[in-house]
Structure formats: C-alpha cells, structure tokens
Amino acid sequence: MPCYLALGDSLSTGYGVELSNSFPVLLYQKLLSLYPGLTYKNLAVNGYTSDQLTWLIRQPQITPFITDAQLITITIGSNDLLNSIPSFLYSKNPAASNKNKITENFEQNLNIIGQTIRSLNMNTKIKIATLYNPPSLDSIEYAQQIRNLADKLNSIIQRSSVAFGAQVISLDQLFKSKENKVLGPDHLHPNSYGQYLMAQTFAL
Numbered sequence: 517m518p519c520y521l522a523l524g525d526s527l528s529t530g531y532g533v534e535l536s537n538s539f540p541v542l543l544y545q546k547l548l549s550l551y552p553g554l555t556y557k558n559l560a561v562n563g564y565t566s567d568q569l570t571w572l573i574r575q576p577q578i579t580p581f582i583t584d585a586q587l588i589t590i591t592i593g594s595n596d597l598l599n600s601i602p603s604f605l606y607s608k609n610p611a612a613s614n615k616n617k618i619t620e621n622f623e624q625n626l627n628i629i630g631q632t633i634r635s636l637n638m639n640t641k642i643k644i645a646t647l648y649n650p651p652s653l654d655s656i657e658y659a660q661q662i663r664n665l666a667d668k669l670n671s672i673i674q675r676s677s678v679a680f681g682a683q684v685i686s687l688d689q690l691f692k693s694k695e696n697k698v699l700g701p702d703h704l705h706p707n708s709y710g711q712y713l714m715a716q717t718f719a720l
Contacts, residue, residue, distance in 0.1 A: 519555045519584040520544050523569060524591035527645065527714075528560030532705040539706075540589065542715035547587070557581050565595045566625035573632050582636045589718055590629070590644040590682075593669050596622050597647060600665060601656060615665055623672045630680025642682035643718055646670045648691040652703040690717055 522528045522540040530538020544556040559572065559581070569592050572578060582588070600618050633642060647666050653659050670688060677684045690713060691698050691706075698710030706714060 517555050517584060518551065518553065518586045519557055519581055520547055521581050521585040521588045522556075522558040522560055523573070523588060524560045524645075525564040525569075525595055526560070526562040526705060527591035527594065528558065528589065529562050530711060531562055532700040532702065533708045533711055537708040537711055539711045539714035539718060542712060543589070543718050546715070546719050551586070554586065555584075560591070563595055564592065565599065566592050566622050566629070570625045570628050570632075573629060579636060582633055582640075585637060585640045587641045587643070588633060589685075590642065592626075592629075592644075593622060593647050593673065597662070597666055597669060601662060615661075615668075618665065619668050619672060622669055623676060626672060626676040627679065630676060630682065634680050642677075642680065643685050644673060644677055644682045645685045645687045645714075645718075646673050646689075648688045648695075650699060650704045651695045685714075685717055687714065687717075690714070 520540075520543070528538075528540055530541070535541060540556070540558050540560075544554075548554055559578065561568070561572075564572075569590075573582065596618060600615070603614050630642070633640065647670055649663055649666055653662055656662065674684055691710065695703075698706055698713060700707040700710075
C-alpha cells in the first residue's frame, strides 16, 4: 500500500512533545486528507547518527516500506554533529581534529542512503532536512568551529540531495532567529510550535 515513511533521529520521533504533535504525524494527517488510504510508518530512532541510519535502511525488513513509499522524510546529522563536540573540547589542537573524517563519513553515508532508496524506489519523493544551530552550543568552547562544521554538513546535505533527487528542507533558515520560540526546555529539540512549523514546511 502507498506509504509515508519517516526516517532519522529524534527530530522525527518528536522527542520532547506529545506524539500527536510531532511533525511526521502532523504531516501524515495533512497527506491523508489529500490521499485517502495512505499508510504511515515512522522508523526514526532517538540518537540515531548517519552510520546507524545507513545500517537500518539496508535491513531486509525495511525494504517493503521503502518500496511502497510515496514520500520519505529524513532528519539526520544532528547526532553526528553533537558527537563531534568531544573532539573539539579535548583535543589539544581542535583545528586539526577529526573534522575531515566526520564530514567524509557523513557524505559517504548520505550517498549510501540515497543510492539504497533509489535502488528500491525510483519514484518516491524524498525530503531531507538541514541542521539548525541550537543556541545551547554557543556556550560550548570552540562554538564557532562547531557552527562551521554544521555549515559543512549542510553543504553536504545540499550536494547529496542533488545526486539522489531529494528536496532539501532548510531547517537552519526556518528556525533562524526564532530559536527561543521553536525549541523546547532542553534548547536542542523543537517544541510543539517548532514541530508544527516543520510539518508545514515539509508539506510544501
């Protein structure tokens, strides 16, 4: 049956809000009014990195959901970024840290994700979100270098999306200067309003 498939991390699980307020559920409700009979599957996992998503979509039990998908939304990369922070904090020379390794690994993973999806479903619409910069990172030493890394990961998202025909959802622009309104108490995850804005933007 035709399916909307959500993939990724805690942005797609709706961490921090009621499930009914998560952007995939809100988006599905909107899609269902347009496409009666559309099914919904959310395979996002809190804390997922691009490595883990690359592993997930290669599992045989996931294949039918990709094959049947009319739409696939992806939020990935935030945990790749957050997991890089120790390399800045504890390296004696953070400028020579493993930034290149992080970006190369992320790009390789996105290419595998895109190629895997397209090998199973040439016609599905893919929408992938960019990374936004939570204000909580501004209090971390080497915050500017972390922001620069986020920009590099976003450039990879833009570049890879072209390769596998995906639409980029620019969360960095959507949330820019609105962080206090769209993020929850942890200053990392979107609140209900942020999730609502994401659903509206993914629907475009």
